[in-house]
Structures are given as C-alpha cells and as structure tokens.
Amino acid sequence: MRQETRDRPRIADVAREAGVSKTAVSFAFNSPERLSPDTATRIRDVASSLGYRPHPVARMLTQGRTQTLGLLTPQALSVVFANPFFATFSQGVAVVAEEAGYALLFVSPVQGSLARAVNRATVDGFVALGLAEDHPEVEQIRRAGLPIVMVDSGAAFPEHPAVDVDDEGGARLAAEHLLSLGHRDFLVIGVEPPAPGDQAESGGVVGRRLEGYREALAAAGIDLPDDHVVVGPASVEGGSACLASAWENGRRPTAILAMSDAMAIGAIHAARRLGLRVPADISIVGFDDIELSRHVEPPLTTVHQPVRRKGEEACRLLLSAIARDSSFRPDHRRLETRLIVRGSSGPAPIGKEVAGGR
Amino acid sequence: MRQETRDRPRIADVAREAGVSKTAVSFAFNSPERLSPDTATRIRDVASSLGYRPHPVARMLTQGRTQTLGLLTPQALSVVFANPFFATFSQGVAVVAEEAGYALLFVSPVQGSLARAVNRATVDGFVALGLAEDHPEVEQIRRAGLPIVMVDSGAAFPEHPAVDVDDEGGARLAAEHLLSLGHRDFLVIGVEPPAPGDQAESGGVVGRRLEGYREALAAAGIDLPDDHVVVGPASVEGGSACLASAWENGRRPTAILAMSDAMAIGAIHAARRLGLRVPADISIVGFDDIELSRHVEPPLTTVHQPVRRKGEEACRLLLSAIARDSSFRPDHRRLETRLIVRGSSGPAPIGKEVAGGR
DNA sequence: ACGTTCTACTAAACCGGTTTGCTAAACCGG
DNA sequence: CCGGTTTAGCAAACCGGTTTAGTAGAACGT
Known part of the structure; x- marks a missing residue:
C-alpha cells in the first residue's frame, strides 16, 4: 500500500x-x-x-480479466523445478501463452494449502499438472467460474478438458522390447510419491505405467511379483538406491524397467558399481526421454513422451476454453508415446536366459 | 468479464x-x-x-499488494525454459518465495515488448535475471515504486540491490587449471546472444568470463588472438558446431575453455567425431556445473557457480526490500565460483607441448 | 434560420472488495 | 439509576481505474 x-x-x-x-x-x-x-x-x-x-x-x-494463466502443481515449486520433465512442460505452456499475450503464474501450495493458493491466484484459467482423482480444488475452481485443463490426470474429471499421454501403451512397448531381447527376469523401478499421503499426484501415472508393464509381461506368461517392484524418489540417487537395495535382497534381474529416466540413469550407475556391464549383463529402459538420456553412457533406451507438446496442447485447450465463455464440449486429448532404442538395452545374457523372445 | x-x-x-x-x-x-x-x-x-x-x-x-513476485527475463520463456541453468535458478527463487507465501509470476516480453509486460505485471517486486546496462525497463520499474533485484548484471545499477557471481575469477580458475596441466594452445567457445542486437543480456557474463580467461593466459605470457575465440548458441549442438568449424579453419588446440556446460558437452561429442580422445588428446573445461555434467562420459571438468543459491539470495534481497518500504541501502552480493575437476581435463599431450606448467 | 447529426469531452456509476467513523444496545461500577 | 465504557454492526468513503449516458457546441443540410 x-x-x-x-x-x-x-x-x-x-x-x-x-x-x-x-x-x-x-x-x-x-x-x-x-x-x-x-x-x-x-x-x-x-x-x-x-x-x-x-x-x-x-x-x-x-x-474482468487478468491476461494471466495459472500453472497449477500439487507439489512445492522446489520439487517441481528440480524435475527436468517439468521445465520442458512449462516451456510448452509458455510458448503458447506468450504468443497469445498471456503471462504465466506458477501456483503451488501456499503454506501447505493448495486451496489457498488457488484463491489468491489472479488468473483467467488454470492448467493443472498431475492433479489426480477428486482433488477438491478442482471443484473450487469450477465454482469460481474459471476454466481448467487437466494434464496427466487419467480419466478423472471427464467434464474438464484434458491432455494425457498413453502411459500404459508406452510401458507396454518398453516391456515388449525387453521381452523380445530374451529377457525373462525383470525389476521394475517405480516413482514413489514425494510426500507420503500425496500419492494422488503421480499415483495415476505410476499406476498406469505399472499396468502397462504387467500386461506385456502377462502376455508373455510372466508374472511380476510385488517384490520385483521397488520404489524410490524420482532422482538419479533414488534410482541407484533402488537397484542397490533390490540386489542386496537377492534380486538378480537381467532387465530393469524404470518409470523415470533419472532413476534409470541412477540404475546404470548402480549397476556399474556392482560390476555389471550395461547392456551386456543387464539391460535398462527408462521413461520420458529427457535431454540427459541421450548423453549418458551408454545412451539410454527409453519411452519417449511428447512433454513439450503436452504443454502446448494443454495451453491451447485452455485458451480456447477462455475464449468461448460458455462451457463447450470439453476436449480430451491423448498423445502417443514411442520407444527409443539406444544403447542401454541388449540381448539377455546367455546362460541365464536363452535369447528366446520370438 | x-x-x-x-x-x-x-x-x-x-x-x-x-x-x-x-x-x-x-x-x-x-x-x-x-x-x-x-x-x-x-x-x-x-x-x-x-x-x-x-x-x-x-x-x-x-x-495494495499482490503477494506475487515477478521473475523478469529479457528472453522469451521458450528459450528461458530450455536452459537448465534457469530452472535451477528459478528453483532457488521459488523456494524462498514460497516459504514467505508469495506466488511467482514469470515476466517476459509480450509481443516483443518487455516494457509492456512489466506494465501488465501485478507484482510486489521483481527479480531481474541478466538485465544488463541501462535497460529502460529498470527505470520504469523504479518509477512505479516497485523494488527490483538485479542478477548477473555486473556493476550496472548500483542503486539497486544485486546478486552476482565471480565470473571473472571462475574463468581464471579454469584457465589456470589448464595452464598448470601444460596446455598452451587454447580455443575459447563463447555464448552468442540468442537474438542479434540482444547482446545486452548475456553480454555482461560473456564479457566477464572472457576477461578472466584472458587475464590468466596473459599472466602465463599467452596471447589469445580473436580467431581463437568462437561463439555459438548456448546448446550442445552449438558447442559441437563451434569446435567443428574451428577445426576446419585449421585451429588445433589442446585445450578448450567453454563458457557453458552444454557447449562443452557438445565439444566433447565433436572431438570424439574428429577422432580425438578426451582428455588424452584434448582437454575440455565447461562453466556452470549443471546436473548433466556429472553424468556425461568423461565427466566434465567445470567451474561451479551456486546457481540455486543465487536465486535464493536474490529472492531474499527482494523480500527485504519489499518489507522495508523506504528504500534502504541497496545490498550487493557476490557469490563465489570454484573449479570442479572431473575427467575431461588432463595433461597436455606430449609432443605438442611439454608438460610444463609448474 | 432551424432542426439534425457529429465531434469532443465530461459526470457519475461501476468493478468487488476493505477500512474508517459512527451509533445503538449491552454491560458495569458506584 | 445514571454516566461511561465496551461490543456488535452499519453506512459511506475509498482503492484506481473503465464504461455508460449525456451534453455543449460546431458543422451540416435544406
């Protein structure tokens, strides 16, 4: 004042x-x-x-308008900006927003309350990233008359426009790739929710990817017992820790399905420390295809998802929802994933498993 | 409405x-x-x-207050978010802002005009990243009575609080390191401004780093002719291109001083394509110490700067400027840089230069 | 010369809250 | 039972613009 x-x-x-x-x-x-x-x-x-x-x-x-778009994340910005995935997504949103003359406001929980942050936010609409299930904030936003586009929220919120990615299909591709290389013994490395009780956010994505892995393995007659799935924080260190602890518990997989590239890279490091050659002794496949993955040694085989385009599409959907003032048909968009084969995956080692798949 | x-x-x-x-x-x-x-x-x-x-x-x-902080960048958000450096910096700003209950608004040129964006921005203050020299926007903001903290702007704007990093010293460390390994033939790879005429922004940083390189080399009696300095876009590809074109022009350096890690990594790739071993045939040192650098092969020797802390300090300075309503002594803070020696630098190849430095 | 239209500008209402200044009723001690 | 304080709540002013509904005077047509 x-x-x-x-x-x-x-x-x-x-x-x-x-x-x-x-x-x-x-x-x-x-x-x-x-x-x-x-x-x-x-x-x-x-x-x-x-x-x-x-x-x-x-x-x-x-x-009555702010010329500002809100990017809503259920996690604190500190964790959000640590994630290269997020930077790329923001980039997509930003490009479209900028072109349309909108500024970008990052909305994250204020003192633990996302609801309060939403109330404070002076925006014309929201792009919500990874808000799963019935987060009450969504209803709150709807009542305020502001449009909202859901990203990575699965099928929840059919009444809002949404952008998703074919996580399940991507996971299936990854698993099928390894199966076709003859692998039969798998370890899945999953992303654990940053804060306990927060499972909602990434829960959807993690669940869908796991589902995809399971399906593909089941089709090959392979069961994935719970102790072949380990979780940790979505970081390089987290990935290392996952493989290391699984190894200590006696797991001896020939192939690793990681739900994030960072964790996959961590797993490569851990494997090397265990004296394993990648991919000769163990194959590792990531998920997301972040920039880094192209540059590690060996280059990471991973499932690509169009992160930046996801941001662009979400922003476009939001802009059109803002433009038409009446609520129109909510547009749901699902983007494809695809497998990028690089150097971290190879034939299953002979002697442990015969190179059999197909 | x-x-x-x-x-x-x-x-x-x-x-x-x-x-x-x-x-x-x-x-x-x-x-x-x-x-x-x-x-x-x-x-x-x-x-x-x-x-x-x-x-x-x-x-x-x-x-009369918005509970929002503006992060001001002279480049478009699309280029800004492509830069891992920026994500880390934002993280620092965000952590402090969040803790104080402030939201974060990204302010970048609207339809080419930063001034217009500043006018639209509903914030209690700005952190300006890489705004060099007498950008008119700074005066504009001052007149609006809003505090602003300058980051990476060198000595410009003494009347505003500022956070800088010892770029010159860091560059000197990098050069001295290579000198002490016996190198005598250098190639400097610099960052070129994203858009021509935009040199203001990174200009300061680039200039200061170049100055540091020059000083250290001069102290060892080595001159750095202009054709030993090449510039390109601050990306992996840009770095590759720089080395490749210098090589074509007949340069045969044993050591490369790159002003950005991304470019240094590009240079590693290019070197490999030229059949050179790193560091046996050629040493490469980067700048910034981004996450990626730890993970490439060989791990990159680089100058570390506390990017995240830079963001934190800047945000803290801004918050205190907002708190005291009267303009108080503008606080200038300069953070240190340090050399991180990893695997991409080694003794100068014998035969080309005797390992001489001390 | 007179009604009509245009031009250039204004006073007041409005957006949706917060804050100031005030009042009526309840409370309180002696 | 009475003057003084406290409590609970209200009307109006205000924040700093935009927009609506007019108005005075000039220009225009006949």
Missing part, C-alpha cells in the same frame, strides 16, 4: 495536470480515436512526464 | 443472504474477532454454501 501508492501518480493527477477529465485520460490510452488527435497526444505527454502508467490491478478489476 | 462474473457470488450477495452488511462479511473473513462468534460462523456458512470466495483482484486493489 505504501511503497506502491506513495509517489505513484494516479489517473486523477494526470487529468488535473492536463486539464481534462479522468475519462479523457482513460480514452487517451485505450481508445484514442474518441479524442481529438492533439488532445490525445497532449494527455499522453503529460502522463509520461509524470511517469504515469495505469495501475494493472485496477485495470484487471474493471476489465 | 463474463465467465468470471456471471454466476460468481459477490460479497453483497452473501451479505443479503445472511442479513448483514458487506462490512460484516468482510470482517467474518479478515478480522472475525470484531464480530460475535456465532454471527461470524453463520456468515461463513452462508458464504461457503453460496460458494463465495473473495475476488483476489479486488482484494489486491484495496490492500
């Missing part, structure tokens, strides 16, 4: 100084054609000599 | 429904102690049954 208003000139100051009404000043900025050319310029001159600029908040209030 | 207001209940609706004044409703939310306990709860009940939430913009207007 203070810093802001202390010296900042108001529209009334400009009006007085220029000897016109507030209305005239407003016109000079917003619809100059309603003023005589020289009055308009004179007003603008006075304004700029006073250092006046229309107060953006006041403007928002009267115009 | 429409979607927003159509069905959304206003404070007056709640007041009418509850049979009280607007004031009472406002009190029920903001200073319940001024109401009798049962009136307060009754009002809140009515409010929530109507699905009322105070309009955040109206609230901003009366309170």
